[in-house]
Amino acid sequence: MEKKVLDKGYIKLLKGEKEDNILKVASICYGRKIETFDEDKKKFLLKKLMFEHAGNPTSSFEFVNFLFEVKCPIFVARQWFRHRIGSYQEISRRYVKDNLEFFIPEDLNEKLKEEYIKLCENCKSFYEKLVKSGVRKEVARGILPVSLYTVFYWQVNLRSLINFLKVRLDKHAQKEIREYAKTILELVEPYCPIVISLLKEKLEIE
Amino acid sequence: MEKKVLDKGYIKLLKGEKEDNILKVASICYGRKIETFDEDKKKFLLKKLMFEHAGNPTSSFEFVNFLFEVKCPIFVARQWFRHRIGSYQEISRRYVKDNLEFFIPEDLNEKLKEEYIKLCENCKSFYEKLVKSGVRKEVARGILPVSLYTVFYWQVNLRSLINFLKVRLDKHAQKEIREYAKTILELVEPYCPIVISLLKEKLEIE
Amino acid sequence: MEKKVLDKGYIKLLKGEKEDNILKVASICYGRKIETFDEDKKKFLLKKLMFEHAGNPTSSFEFVNFLFEVKCPIFVARQWFRHRIGSYQEISRRYVKDNLEFFIPEDLNEKLKEEYIKLCENCKSFYEKLVKSGVRKEVARGILPVSLYTVFYWQVNLRSLINFLKVRLDKHAQKEIREYAKTILELVEPYCPIVISLLKEKLEIE
Amino acid sequence: MEKKVLDKGYIKLLKGEKEDNILKVASICYGRKIETFDEDKKKFLLKKLMFEHAGNPTSSFEFVNFLFEVKCPIFVARQWFRHRIGSYQEISRRYVKDNLEFFIPEDLNEKLKEEYIKLCENCKSFYEKLVKSGVRKEVARGILPVSLYTVFYWQVNLRSLINFLKVRLDKHAQKEIREYAKTILELVEPYCPIVISLLKEKLEIE
Numbered sequence: 001m002e003k004k005v006l007d008k009g010y011i012k013l014l015k016g017e018k019e020d021n022i023l024k025v026a027s028i029c030y031g032r033k034i035e036t037f038d039e040d041k042k043k044f045l046l047k048k049l050m051f052e053h054a055g056n057p058t059s060s061f062e063f064v065n066f067l068f069e070v071k072c073p074i075f076v077a078r079q080w081f082r083h084r085i086g087s088y089q090e091i092s093r094r095y096v097k098d099n100l101e102f103f104i105p106e107d108l109n110e111k112l113k114e115e116y117i118k119l120c121e122n123c124k125s126f127y128e129k130l131v132k133s134g135v136r137k138e139v140a141r142g143i144l145p146v147s148l149y150t151v152f153y154w155q156v157n158l159r160s161l162i163n164f165l166k167v168r169l170d171k172h173a174q175k176e177i178r179e180y181a182k183t184i185l186e187l188v189e190p191y192c193p194i195v196i197s198l199l200k201e202k203l204e205i206e
Numbered sequence: 207m208e209k210k211v212l213d214k215g216y217i218k219l220l221k222g223e224k225e226d227n228i229l230k231v232a233s234i235c236y237g238r239k240i241e242t243f244d245e246d247k248k249k250f251l252l253k254k255l256m257f258e259h260a261g262n263p264t265s266s267f268e269f270v271n272f273l274f275e276v277k278c279p280i281f282v283a284r285q286w287f288r289h290r291i292g293s294y295q296e297i298s299r300r301y302v303k304d305n306l307e308f309f310i311p312e313d314l315n316e317k318l319k320e321e322y323i324k325l326c327e328n329c330k331s332f333y334e335k336l337v338k339s340g341v342r343k344e345v346a347r348g349i350l351p352v353s354l355y356t357v358f359y360w361q362v363n364l365r366s367l368i369n370f371l372k373v374r375l376d377k378h379a380q381k382e383i384r385e386y387a388k389t390i391l392e393l394v395e396p397y398c399p400i401v402i403s404l405l406k407e408k409l410e411i412e
Numbered sequence: 413m414e415k416k417v418l419d420k421g422y423i424k425l426l427k428g429e430k431e432d433n434i435l436k437v438a439s440i441c442y443g444r445k446i447e448t449f450d451e452d453k454k455k456f457l458l459k460k461l462m463f464e465h466a467g468n469p470t471s472s473f474e475f476v477n478f479l480f481e482v483k484c485p486i487f488v489a490r491q492w493f494r495h496r497i498g499s500y501q502e503i504s505r506r507y508v509k510d511n512l513e514f515f516i517p518e519d520l521n522e523k524l525k526e527e528y529i530k531l532c533e534n535c536k537s538f539y540e541k542l543v544k545s546g547v548r549k550e551v552a553r554g555i556l557p558v559s560l561y562t563v564f565y566w567q568v569n570l571r572s573l574i575n576f577l578k579v580r581l582d583k584h585a586q587k588e589i590r591e592y593a594k595t596i597l598e599l600v601e602p603y604c605p606i607v608i609s610l611l612k613e614k615l616e617i618e
Numbered sequence: 619m620e621k622k623v624l625d626k627g628y629i630k631l632l633k634g635e636k637e638d639n640i641l642k643v644a645s646i647c648y649g650r651k652i653e654t655f656d657e658d659k660k661k662f663l664l665k666k667l668m669f670e671h672a673g674n675p676t677s678s679f680e681f682v683n684f685l686f687e688v689k690c691p692i693f694v695a696r697q698w699f700r701h702r703i704g705s706y707q708e709i710s711r712r713y714v715k716d717n718l719e720f721f722i723p724e725d726l727n728e729k730l731k732e733e734y735i736k737l738c739e740n741c742k743s744f745y746e747k748l749v750k751s752g753v754r755k756e757v758a759r760g761i762l763p764v765s766l767y768t769v770f771y772w773q774v775n776l777r778s779l780i781n782f783l784k785v786r787l788d789k790h791a792q793k794e795i796r797e798y799a800k801t802i803l804e805l806v807e808p809y810c811p812i813v814i815s816l817l818k819e820k821l822e823i824e
Contacts, residue, residue, distance in 0.1 A: 054578030
């Protein structure tokens with residue numbers, strides 16, 4: 001499952017687990033192992049577990065895991081990696097010199113956009129010249145703008161993911177990472193329809 | 207997959223992932239996506255990734271996940287829960303009053319063992335009396351010995367799991383938790399044969 | 413600074429930092445370094461930083477640290493150690509055999525209380541007998557009830573501490589750990605008067 | 619205490635704690651509280667605690683804390699922030715548009731260096747033009763190269779710091795972050811002379 005984001009980015013959902021895990025795992029607290037739940041009971045319990053901890057999800061939400069592949073500009077990745085509960089593996093510009101693509105902001109006027117693209121191209125050309133003349137790739141990359149696209153794997157559990165969504169869907173979040181957060185929400189929804197609908201309600205998202 | 211540990215405990219492996227994940231995920235660093243590896247290359251790379259970080263596994267090991275159900279004495283669980291990178295969900299004696307079983311040390315002589323069992327039974331009876339007379343379960347349990355068996359789910363990634371094994375297989379670890387660590391090792395081995403064989407070599411385990 | 417909790421427990425505040433750190437650290441975001449703030453501005457900014465992250469404190473709250481020494485029953489410590497963001501160092505019953513004290517619930521009637529105390533004493537005597545007859549201390553302790561007092565150091569930052577307070581001051585928390593949470597609140601208050609008053613307001617505590 | 623790093627960077631040690639904390643805290647395990655140690659005993663114990671956990675420091679090392687202010691290129695910061703156990707607070711280019719400085723690699727020949735500097739200046743000028751023409755600062759910055767200097771606070775405990783040093787002093791680490799790691803080592807040494815000397819011995823650093 002892949003969704004496009006921004007001008008050249010994407011998010012692929014590589015692995016996902018269902019919200020039923022939350023209930024299966026939580027039921028051990030009560031000394032029972034429950035495998036199936038009727039729909040109403042499920043909603044009732046998930047709501048309770050989602051807001052019980054001072055408005056935040058309980059630890060049972062950690063047992064639902066997701067793996068994403070993300071392509072985004074470096075300045076977005078830098079905000080993303082501030083979320084420390086989760087695992088990251090990123091393409092390394094110490095080893096890879098190809099596939100240099102840049103995010104071009106859509107809200108520039110034509111003239112500025114042209115200039116923006118041209119300057120990115122200049123940086124790219126100079127980078128290639130540096131590498132060719134024997135400069136270490138990890139030093140040469142210093143000249144590449146932070147709008148450069150990077151690619152990484154992100155493994156995260158639902159508890160940490162909900163926190164990510166709350167922070168990055170917020171109207172104070174930068175527009176570009178908000179686009180990614182919205183896409184994460186859409187990709188997770190089929191796996192966790194009740195949890196995501198509770199979250200939308202809380203965040204007043206349509 | 208379930209294995210018995212101590213006199214009444216067990217570990218069940220509920221979910222496991224294969225060590226191939228490590229290589230798939232690590233390959234993104236180098237801008238390649240590799241799906242298959244020949245055996246020798248695999249061994250070579252896993253060894254490198256396992257000891258590269260100052261003798262410890264790199265972050266790519268976080269992308270191999272396990273879920274266990276563990277039944278062990280409370281004093282073992284207390285040592286286990288000190289490992290903070292991982293998720294836990296435990297049976298709660300605030301809600302559950304049944305299935306009270308105690309670990310009886312095998313290395314006591316007959317007389318002491320008998321006395322041990324008898325005292326556990328006294329505690330259990332008094333606990334039941336307290337509950338019956340209306341004392342809150344979570345207060346009544348105060349009288350139950352730490353040899354009481356508890357049950358919990360443990361979700362952990364391979365990086366944190368290797369650290370757990372290094373610490374708890376060590377000859378300084380308490381014998382009882384060492385039994386559990388050995389069992390974890392056996393359960394993980396079929397999923398990660400190369401990694402586990404490297405670990406055994408390092409720890410000088412046969 | 414030491415405060416008594418329950419019948420034989422206590423919390424000592426060994427080190428604390430002031431809430432001004434939050435503002436000093438946060439000001440780097442804005443490219444300014446501010447050393448002093450007038451009181452109104454301070455309140456305004458702390459309130460913003462405390463609830464900005466989807467109702468939770470931002471990362472600047474991690475720069476205010478506390479160190480406590482806690483004496484509490486094992487069953488309380490077990491709930492406490494579930495809070496993974498923080499550091500713990502605990503007395504070890506593998507090495508220490510003295511100072512065995514038990515929490516005696518105050519809400520038992522006289523007869524039950526007497527019986528409770530007697531049973532604790534029996535367990536303690538049998539433990540000492542086991543140790544004397546050469547059983548490893550860490551095995552002998554299996555017979556000691558979870559009402560046994562333990563002692564540990566807890567180092568925690570204000571962000572994680574606020575989460576602890578929200579969860580453990582909640583009316584659903586067990587009464588005994590709530591007593592400890594209240595005491596933590598009182599000990600932290602002189603260091604972080606504005607933050608604690610905002611928290612009390614939010615949690616509707618007088 | 620401030621030390622220069624690279625062409626325009628620095629590290630300031632803002633707060634530090636002494637290695638004696640490790641022993642004070644560890645002594646609680648053994649039911650003793652020790653305030654002073656003779657030098658030989660101290661060395662013996664610190665060595666034990668430093669390598670006891672499968673060659674890694676035990677949790678008592680978490681009770682020694684440091685606060686640094688770091689100025690480094692973005693590409694160095696990106697490697698730094700991968701270390702998730704610790705707290706970060708960084709200058710934000712969503713709010714700050716001044717003080718744009720770039721790391722200029724010293725190992726370029728004169729002609730390439732000149733071109734490098736010129737291109738950085740072009741990016742900077744265009745950035746300023748974008749901001750002036752009303753483009754959001756956080757979008758305009760997309761054109762700034764990753765050699766741009768950033769500033770952040772880093773709070774870290776000694777256990778995590780040792781791991782950082784092992785990984786970033788390694789000969790496989792990028793030269794630029796190695797310069798920062800060496801400086802961290804020098805700044806920490808007066809606070810933790812024994813620990814740092816043990817680390818140097820292990821890493822075979824003079």
